[in-house]
Each structure stands twice: as C-alpha cells, then as structure tokens.
Amino acid sequence: MAQVAIVGGGPIGLFLACEVALHGVPVVVLERLPELEEHPKAEGITGRAIDILDRRGLMLGIDGAPAQPTPEERERIALGERRPDSLQPKAFPGARHFATMFVLRPESPDLLVPQQVLERELARRAAELGVEVRRGHTLTGFTDDGDGVRLDVEGPDGPYPLRADWLVGCDGGRSTVRKLAGIPFPGTDGVTTGYRAFADIDDPGFHLPGWFRKDNGLLVYEEGPPRFITLEFAGRPADRDAPITREEFQESLRRLSGTEVTVTEVHKINRFTDNERQAAAYRQGRVLLAGDAAHVQSQWSGPGLRLGLGDAINLGWKLAAVARGRCPEDLLDTYTAERHPVGAQTLEVQRASIALMRPGPHVDALRRLLTRLLLDEHTNRHLTALVDDLHITYDMGDPSLTGPLVGSFCPDLRLKSADGPARLAELQRGGRPLLLDLGADPALRALAEPWTDRVDVVTAQCADAPADALLIRPDGFVAWSTPAGAASLTAALERWFGPPA
Ligand SMILES: Cc1cc2nc3c(=O)[nH]c(=O)nc-3n(C[C@H](O)[C@H](O)[C@H](O)COP(=O)(O)OP(=O)(O)OC[C@H]3O[C@@H](n4cnc5c(N)ncnc54)[C@H](O)[C@@H]3O)c2cc1C
Structure with a gap:
C-alpha cells in the first residue's frame, strides 16, 4: 500500500512526491495525462521558488545577470509608450516586473526555464527516488474513513481501487480532490481575457515588436518565432473550455492593434483570465491540497510555481514524518496555518497587479507615481519581497524564541x-x-x-x-x-x- 497518494503529476505533485520520497515513505502519483504536457505554460521561475529548487540541487541555470534600466526607462516602461523593443521589460532578461511595470531586484534575476523543462527534471528526480508515477490514471472518487483513504481510479485497463494513508490533491485549479472533499473555494472572478500565442501573421508592417499599453488593454509582440500576448478588460471568457479559434485570436489582435491584421496560422495558443481563488482549508481529515488545487491566481509575475513549490516544500517533510508515525497528525495543521496566509497575500498582490494594468489615464497616472516611488531602494525592496514571497515568516510556536532569523527563511550561508x-x-x-x-x-x-x-x-x-x-x-x-x-x-x-x- 502507498502511504501517500498524490493526484496530479504536474510540477507541484512531482516536487511533493520527491519531498516525501526523500524520507523513505512510499508514494504513488496518479496522473491523468499519458505523457508530460508540452503545451506552453510558465516561462520562468521567480523569487523564493529559485531558492527552493536550489535547496534540493534542482537549479537549472540562471540566464546571465540582468541589464539595469535607467529611471527614465523605468517610467517609459510603466507607461507602455510605443517604442523600440530595447525599452521593454523583456529587454532586461531575468529582471522582475510587476504589472508589466517596475523592474525589481535586478541582482536576483528570474530563472528563465520553461515549465516543461522543470517538469522533465522533476520526473527524472522522482524516478531516481523510486516514486511510482502512474500516467494515464485518473482519480474519479475517494472515501476518507478516518484510518485511511480509498481512492477510485480509472486506469488504462479500467477502474480499480487504491488505498493510501494520505491523499494529496495536486490536481490543478479545477481540482477533483478539492471538489469531492467539498472544500469551499472563495475568491474573485476574472475581469480579463487574454491569449498567449505563437502564430504567423501576414502583415509584416503590423507593429514594432515590444510590450504596448493600449487604450483597451495590453499587446505584446515578440519576434523570433513570432509570439503574441493580448490582454483585454472586457470580462472573463464566456466558455474557458471552448476550442480557441484563429478568428477569435485575430479579433483580439485587431482590437488591440487597431489594424486589420490577418492571422494565417496559430502554432500554439492559450486563453487565460485572472481568477483569484483560494481553498478555505488546505487539510480536511486525511486529504490535503497543494499548488493550483489550493489556490488559483493570475499568471502575471509568475506566482503559480512559486506558491505551489512553497506549499510542497512546507508539506512534504511534515507529511512524511506523520506517515512514518514520528510526529502526531496535528503537525499537518501547521501546513494550513503557515501556507494559507501566504496564498491569501499573493492573491491580494495579484489583484493589485491586474488593477494596475487597466488602461486609461487615471491608471497611467498611478503607474507614473508608483514608478517614481519605486526608484527609492527601500520601497523597491519592500515590494519585491512581497511579490517574490521573500517576506514570509512563520510562527514557530514558542514566544521565548527571540533569536535572529527565527521564523524566517535562512539565507544561503x-x-x-x-x-x-x-x-x-x-x-x-x-x-x-x-x-x-x-x-x-x-x-x-x-x-x-x-x-x-x-x-x-x-x-x-x-x-x-x-x-x-x-x-x-x-x-x-x-x-x-x-x-x-x-x-x-x-x-x-x-x-x-x-x-x-
Ligand atoms: C498560459 C499559462 C502561463 C503561465 N505562466 C506562468 C508563469 O510564467 N509563472 C508561473 O509561476 N506560473 C505560470 N502559470 C501557472 C502555472 O503553470 C501553474 O501554477 C502550475 O502549473 C501549477 O502546477 P500544479 O502542479 O499545481 O498544477 P497543474 O500544472 O495544473 O497540474 C495538475 C495535474 O493534475 C492532473 N490531473 C487533474 N485532475 C486529475 C485527476 N482527477 N486524476 C489524475 N490527474 C489529474 C492534470 O492532468 C495535471 O497534469 C501559467 C499557466 C498558464 C496556463
């Protein structure tokens, strides 16, 4: 019997499985997809997540030191005026931006690694640690009887039951585990619809490449294979599961560019919005949630992997200790106590980020003001710490502990x-x-x-x-x-x- 069953073999499920397996606890991962997903998702790993990967020897190589924008460049970035590519956030590779605006904490660049590379590395590590990953196996139901959990699984050869001491839902934003457990998922609905696409257009004079703040949203055009991001503030998509048509994306490009551009071919495309929701609890009996299953957030500034990896490194060793009988179950309650506030804070930051990306002269004024404030090193560092989860402290449960760093992440001494x-x-x-x-x-x-x-x-x-x-x-x-x-x-x-x- 697997002591820990993890549903979802995305980045967070795989990382958590490795964390549990490091302590010699048998763990099985059920993943609905038969192969690793190749569809583009995250393009980089940010903030505290870089430290987390480093603590497990999983650094994948930082892409050089970032260039530093001048104060004038920062202001022009904030306002998104039409300009050559050299003044866009992407021209400072690895540097941080918030609401496509400020370039933050340049001494600690993002890790520019596509999510697929991270997932492949985690799958390799999981195999090395003896984690059993069952691809093509879908969780359809479960019962928590207090002593363990019975899972109903649909595998390639039909349905079968599986018993585990603990079940963790790492099955993404639409988590079956969370829904079956009946854990409420309050929050705010998206106010935007966006597309991220690799596509060909037939109008070479369409636009200069760059990030453009427009009257009705944001338009990003990068050369090289041509890549586009559009963001419009006309509400969330009517049907997030509907197939994405070339025409639908072309309409968005036309509205934002003000041209009659024609999209000739779409190679890869995502539709996204900015739901900000969080599970009311991360644990219910023998069932736990981590990653997007526990919280969904807009993807600007890359909070998804950072939050999820933070959940998994917090939960893994605690779950292993409880599964081995070394610690009482209430150790697991510190997981919700420590991680739920971090998730809530991130959702606040993400809502602020979306508000700062709205078009219009009033938001322009706010962006100009904030950009000037953020030239102050102290203010800049404060915001960076918030955006990158560097500010987190946990209650270590003993008020007499007044020593330096207690409750904080220990620097890499x-x-x-x-x-x-x-x-x-x-x-x-x-x-x-x-x-x-x-x-x-x-x-x-x-x-x-x-x-x-x-x-x-x-x-x-x-x-x-x-x-x-x-x-x-x-x-x-x-x-x-x-x-x-x-x-x-x-x-x-x-x-x-x-x-x-
Ligand atoms: C277009 C796009 C761009 C993004 N950009 C960024 C970015 O730049 N930076 C960033 O940090 N984040 C970004 N994100 C978010 C990031 O991809 C997610 O936060 C991350 O994938 C969450 O990982 P996860 O393992 O929690 O969930 P997922 O990656 O969603 O993995 C969940 C897994 O569970 C499986 N599953 C679901 N239900 C079942 C079931 N019943 N049984 C078995 N398996 C099941 C799914 O097949 C899936 O493999 C982006 C997302 C998108 C869509």
Whole structure:
C-alpha cells in the first residue's frame, strides 16, 4: 500500500512526491495525462521558488545577470509608450516586473526555464527516488474513513481501487480532490481575457515588436518565432473550455492593434483570465491540497510555481514524518496555518497587479507615481519581497524564541566545516533538518544526539554567522536559534521532528 497518494503529476505533485520520497515513505502519483504536457505554460521561475529548487540541487541555470534600466526607462516602461523593443521589460532578461511595470531586484534575476523543462527534471528526480508515477490514471472518487483513504481510479485497463494513508490533491485549479472533499473555494472572478500565442501573421508592417499599453488593454509582440500576448478588460471568457479559434485570436489582435491584421496560422495558443481563488482549508481529515488545487491566481509575475513549490516544500517533510508515525497528525495543521496566509497575500498582490494594468489615464497616472516611488531602494525592496514571497515568516510556536532569523527563511550561508567549504543549500539537499553548530559547542551536539537519526548536526565556521547555533527545518525556515537555551532547543526538536527514538 502507498502511504501517500498524490493526484496530479504536474510540477507541484512531482516536487511533493520527491519531498516525501526523500524520507523513505512510499508514494504513488496518479496522473491523468499519458505523457508530460508540452503545451506552453510558465516561462520562468521567480523569487523564493529559485531558492527552493536550489535547496534540493534542482537549479537549472540562471540566464546571465540582468541589464539595469535607467529611471527614465523605468517610467517609459510603466507607461507602455510605443517604442523600440530595447525599452521593454523583456529587454532586461531575468529582471522582475510587476504589472508589466517596475523592474525589481535586478541582482536576483528570474530563472528563465520553461515549465516543461522543470517538469522533465522533476520526473527524472522522482524516478531516481523510486516514486511510482502512474500516467494515464485518473482519480474519479475517494472515501476518507478516518484510518485511511480509498481512492477510485480509472486506469488504462479500467477502474480499480487504491488505498493510501494520505491523499494529496495536486490536481490543478479545477481540482477533483478539492471538489469531492467539498472544500469551499472563495475568491474573485476574472475581469480579463487574454491569449498567449505563437502564430504567423501576414502583415509584416503590423507593429514594432515590444510590450504596448493600449487604450483597451495590453499587446505584446515578440519576434523570433513570432509570439503574441493580448490582454483585454472586457470580462472573463464566456466558455474557458471552448476550442480557441484563429478568428477569435485575430479579433483580439485587431482590437488591440487597431489594424486589420490577418492571422494565417496559430502554432500554439492559450486563453487565460485572472481568477483569484483560494481553498478555505488546505487539510480536511486525511486529504490535503497543494499548488493550483489550493489556490488559483493570475499568471502575471509568475506566482503559480512559486506558491505551489512553497506549499510542497512546507508539506512534504511534515507529511512524511506523520506517515512514518514520528510526529502526531496535528503537525499537518501547521501546513494550513503557515501556507494559507501566504496564498491569501499573493492573491491580494495579484489583484493589485491586474488593477494596475487597466488602461486609461487615471491608471497611467498611478503607474507614473508608483514608478517614481519605486526608484527609492527601500520601497523597491519592500515590494519585491512581497511579490517574490521573500517576506514570509512563520510562527514557530514558542514566544521565548527571540533569536535572529527565527521564523524566517535562512539565507544561503557560506560555511567551512571539517569536510571543506559548503553552502547551506548544499547541506539541505537531502531534505533533512539541520542543527548548525557555529560556535563549536559540544553541549549542544550532546543535546541533539537522541535526534541524530533524523536531524543532521553540522559544526562549521561562518564569517557572517547570524547566531552561534541555528535549527533549520527541511524547508529552510529557522525553528530555533541561540541565544535561546537548551530547554527551548529540546522543545523545538520535539515539536517539529517528534520525540526521540
Ligand atoms: C498560459 C499559462 C502561463 C503561465 N505562466 C506562468 C508563469 O510564467 N509563472 C508561473 O509561476 N506560473 C505560470 N502559470 C501557472 C502555472 O503553470 C501553474 O501554477 C502550475 O502549473 C501549477 O502546477 P500544479 O502542479 O499545481 O498544477 P497543474 O500544472 O495544473 O497540474 C495538475 C495535474 O493534475 C492532473 N490531473 C487533474 N485532475 C486529475 C485527476 N482527477 N486524476 C489524475 N490527474 C489529474 C492534470 O492532468 C495535471 O497534469 C501559467 C499557466 C498558464 C496556463
């Protein structure tokens, strides 16, 4: 019997499966599609998601340092005046933009990796870790009887039952798991309809390439294979499942460009809107949700993968510890407590982003004002932290913990130990908790001894050590640090990783 069944073999289901498997817990992934999906989705990985992949050795290569726009260029980007491509956000590869406007945090560029590349890498890692991925298998129903979950699956050879201790729905925005569990999904409906297309047009004089803010929306035209994005504020699509016709896309291009352009061929196309919705709870009994199944959001600024990977790295080690019987079930409630507010904040940021993309002189004025405010480094960093999920802190459940970084994501410290130099991210690749002894304290190591079957203890030197010792959870968040004393360390070890063996 699989202890954990994950429905959905998209990026979040696969990453979560790897997280659970790292702890030796049998996991099966059910994926309806027979093959990895090749349709274009995310084009990059942003903010905290880059750190998350780095903590598991899954960095896929950053595309060079971004160019820096001047203040004048920033303002012109914000206003979307017709201009050569060199002044468009895309001309600063890897730099961040918000509402197609500000170029943020240029020292930490986006990872320009298509979602398919990430999914292939995760599928490879899952196979390496012994995850059983059943492609062409669809979940059609389930019953949670309190001791476990019975899943009804439709496979290539017909229907069959499957039993698991835990079920996680990573089955996307229209999640069957969420709907069957009856978990409410409140939020706001989309106000936009957009298309993202690789297509040929017959009018070479159609437009200069670039990102253009128009009277009725946004038009993006990139050369090279020709790629278009259109965004109009005339409500959400009437039927999101209707096949996308060439004529429908052509009409959108004509309205935004004000030309009679003809689309001769569409190679790949998506229709999108900006629903912002979030599941009321991420756990119900033995059923959990992660990724788009737990929240849907507009795709501007790339929140989908970032939020979903953040969910999965938070949930994976907790679920494994509970499935192995090392920790009580209520550890799983910290998953909703920690991740639900992060999702809610992201939806707020996304709604603001859509509002700032509306056409018209009033929004132009607001964009100009914000662009000037964001020339201030402090304000810029504050917004970047919000947009990129860098601001997150979790309640570590002990008010006496006042040490530096407690509740925050631990920076990638440069360490020197008996084994040589290493980055913190390299020490976290196995997904195990880490007690970092930066003050060579034998008493500390003795105290952690009963947990060494599940917690790595590393003595190291660090030139910019934030504390003498840090207890870092597998998701990179600091659960304890000095100057708090021995009693609170024991409590933190037990709270997060269970009583000693
Ligand atoms: C056009 C487009 C552009 C985007 N651009 C960006 C971007 O730039 N940056 C970004 O971060 N995000 C972007 N996103 C969003 C991003 O693609 C999603 O957030 C991400 O795919 C969510 O991953 P997931 O694993 O949660 O869900 P999904 O990728 O939706 O995967 C869910 C999986 O579950 C499977 N499934 C569903 N129901 C069942 C069932 N009953 N049984 C078995 N399997 C089932 C599906 O086949 C699917 O493979 C974009 C999305 C689109 C559509």
